[in-house]
Amino acid sequence: MADLDLYRIVGAGLAARRKELRLRQSEVADRIGLTRASLANIERGRQKVMLHQIYRLASALEVGSITDLVPSKYSFEQTSGPLAIEGSDVNETQRAQIEQYVRRTGGGRK
Template sequence: MSDMEIYRILGLAIAKRRNELGLTQADVAGRIDLTRASLANIETGRQKVLLHQVFKLANALEINSITDLVPASFQFAENSEPVQFEGSDVNDRERAQLEHFVRTLGSR
């Protein structure tokens, strides 16, 4: 699964939940300090989303866990490359914890 495929799947889940709640993109974007256009790009997988934004989205969409935005069938390939956290100021220990979290989530 490519990086952008992950963003597409996440975006679809965000859009689905937003529609279930009867919220507009502007409603949700206003709750998380993004523009409506940015949220539209996230929902279509054209824009990467930062981890803190995922948490804000989960809260705005009344989701108990960010893991609810990822399908149960999501899995990394056995030989996949290390998870990249671009533009992030995490140290090596934090990077290892994040990668473990993402890979564990991907194998559930």
């Protein structure tokens, strides 16, 4: 799954839940401190949603947990070779430990 696909999936889930509750975008946007246009962009996957906004959305959309708003599995687009760990000053041993952890916990590639 590409990174942008994740935002589209989350956005579609948010929109579905909002519609299930029969709430307008403007009502939810007001509850979480965004403009209606920003919420519309989030629902379409065009705007990234921040972690604190996920918590506010969970409350506004009356879900029990933020995990109800995100896909249960996520895998990186890259399918082989070492994980790309950019912008880090980690040595090879640390890089191997990070890669092993990510793969073991299911955040890695399949």
